[in-house]
Amino acid sequence: MSKVPVNKTDIIELVAEQAEISKTAATKAFNTVLESITAALRGGKGVSLLGFGTFSVKSRAARVGRNPKTGEPINIEAANVPVFKAGKALKDAVNSGTVVLEEEQL
Incomplete structure (x- = not known):
């Protein structure tokens, strides 16, 4: 690949x-x-593409992180982050090495 x-x-x-x-x-x-x-x-709103996957937004809470260089604690603000979850047809295509989309899914 x-x-x-x-x-x-x-x-x-x-x-x-x-x-x-x-x-x-x-x-x-x-x-x-x-x-x-x-x-x-x-x-x-979420976006669902049949056979391909679903896009959505998740809320990530505020938290305390660490500066990797200094180890100093830093505050990380809450944020909304986009998320993608692959659909069954996409997962199958990736695992089989072939892409098969039906006309109805296009």
Whole structure:
């Protein structure tokens, strides 16, 4: 398995090729999806993509941490953090090495 990460440009090129659309259209579509997910999470809603996974927001409580360099205690503020939980189809695809998406899931 390759350790080279796939980046946004790679995904956009693949979408453009697979959907037979321009890179400009693929970029706009991809950015719209990311903006929609971000807006939903910002609004306190989760996003569920059947077979792929679920994005949600969890609250992380304030806590005392340690500066790793000095060992000095530091206060870490409470925060909302985005969380992704992979769906069964994604887990199966990763473990089998093949990607199978039904048209209904796309």
